[in-house]
Amino acid sequence: MATIDKNSITVTKTNDNSVFKVDFDFTDSTTLDINQGWLVPWLHASFMSGIEVSPPEFNEAGLAAMAYARRSTIESGFESYLRSNYGASVIRSQNPTSQIYQKIQIMAVSSTVIFNTVVAT
Numbered sequence: 001m002a003t004i005d006k007n008s009i010t011v012t013k014t015n016d017n018s019v020f021k022v023d024f025d026f027t028d029s030t031t032l033d034i035n036q037g038w039l040v041p042w043l044h045a046s047f048m049s050g051i052e053v054s055p056p057e058f059n060e061a062g063l064a065a066m067a068y069a070r071r072s073t074i075e076s077g078f079e080s081y082l083r084s085n086y087g088a089s090v091i092r093s094q095n096p097t098s099q100i101y102q103k104i105q106i107m108a109v110s111s112t113v114i115f116n117t118v119v120a121t
Helices: 036-037 055-069 073-085
Strands: 010-013 019-027 043-050
Touching: 019 036, 043 055
Parallel strands: none
Antiparallel strands: 010 019, 019 043
């Protein structure tokens, strides 16, 4: 069962006001953690739909777009072979980090004390 990222769903109008282009991203990963979505492969699908389309027809068009977006068995097999023999797994995006502020109270300062400051990058 595929998981669709609901924030990726977009509908774009066409020249015909009753026809729309529907785009979305989905994953077939069975180990999806919604807080670590960047760790799984995502595919993009799109299809045309209209205001007169029934829900079953809409679902069928969406499933057909997903099937078209998936790779063939031969392509996937070759890619798996290359990944197992070459390169390294690297996470190329960073989680947002939170800053923790600490309160510091200075009781006294003499002329011989130097405070070094560091600019965070």
